[in-house]
Amino acid sequence: SQTIHQWPATLVQPVGSPLSLECTVEGTSNPNLYWYRQAAGRGLQLLFYSVGIGQISSEVPQNLSASRPQDRQFILSSKKLLLSDSGFYLCAWSPYRWLRDSGNTIYFGEGSWLTVV
Amino acid sequence: GESVGLHLPTLSVQEGDNSIINCAYSNSASDYFIWYKQESGKGPQFIIDIRSNMDKRQGQRVTVLLNKTVKHLSLQIAATQPGDSAVYFCAEGLRIKAAGNKLTFGGGTRVLVKP
Numbered sequence A: 001s002q003t004i005h006q007w008p009a010t011l012v013q014p015v016g017s018p019l020s021l022e023c024t025v026e027g028t029s030n031p032n033l034y035w036y037r038q039a040a041g042r043g044l045q046l047l048f049y050s051v052g053i054g055q056i057s058s059e060v061p062q063n064l065s066a067s068r069p070q071d072r073q074f075i076l077s078s079k080k081l082l083l084s085d086s087g088f089y090l091c092a093w094s095p096y097r098w099l100r101d102s103g104n105t106i107y108f109g110e111g112s113w114l115t116v117v
Numbered sequence B: 001g002e003s004v005g006l007h008l009p010t011l012s013v014q015e016g017d018n019s020i021i022n023c024a025y026s027n028s029a030s031d032y033f034i035w036y037k038q039e040s041g042k043g044p045q046f047i048i049d050i051r052s053n054m055d056k057r058q059g060q061r062v063t064v065l066l067n068k069t070v071k072h073l074s075l076q077i078a079a080t081q082p083g084d085s086a087v088y089f090c091a092e093g094l095r096i097k098a099a100g101n102k103l104t105f106g107g108g109t110r111v112l113v114k115p
Helices: none
Strands: A003-007 A010-013 A019-026 A032-038 A044-052 A055-058 A065-070 A073-078 A087-094 A112-116 B010-014 B019-024 B032-038 B045-051 B056-058 B062-067 B072-077 B086-097 B100-105 B109-114
Touching: A003 A087, A010 A019, A019 A032, A019 A087, A019 A112, A032 A073, A044 A065, A044 A073, A044 B100, A055 A065, A073 A087, B010 B019, B019 B086, B019 B109, B032 B062, B032 B072, B045 B056, B045 B062, B045 B072, B072 B086
Parallel strands: A010 A112, B010 B109
Antiparallel strands: A003 A019, A019 A073, A032 A044, A032 A087, A044 A055, A065 A073, A087 A112, B019 B072, B032 B045, B032 B086, B056 B062, B062 B072, B086 B100, B086 B109
């Protein structure tokens, strides 16, 4: 079965410091990968998605970047964090193929809580 | 951009009753729809999905209904249990290429189950 791992689970960083959140998926090949952000009490906002190694699409202009150095590894980074970067960050994956019955369901990791102070 | 259910209402339900959570979507071109359950401090958990060529799909204690005419999606939970207390998100999916897709999420509905 497929599993998704995301770390660290909790992070407190000062303003202006760098950020690196990592995500890996096991049990599948060539998954689509995603980074979402969820502000407290709010819905999920898609930040980046990737359909292959080195292929990154950005959904919103922001202080963050993403990279996919390996097939099942997705990294969210920042060179200098802002207070507004605080939130709950979720990595997610979906199967490569468009499935006949269920489309392309996205499965989420457990998330990383980032507090910028 | 397109949006799905921007509100975060709260639904209080008596244990054992049926719950109905509603969601409005705006992109008539969306290919499929998903319901997620999110417990406090955790990532969203997949509940059930439905393709745009269907109007009803049933799972274990849950049923999703899709009305494309009015762009409305609902999740019905039978015999609601305390463990069903969570925030529920609907999401609409759009196929962007053969191997990719995007989901747009609504703001969620909080379900509180009263004993």
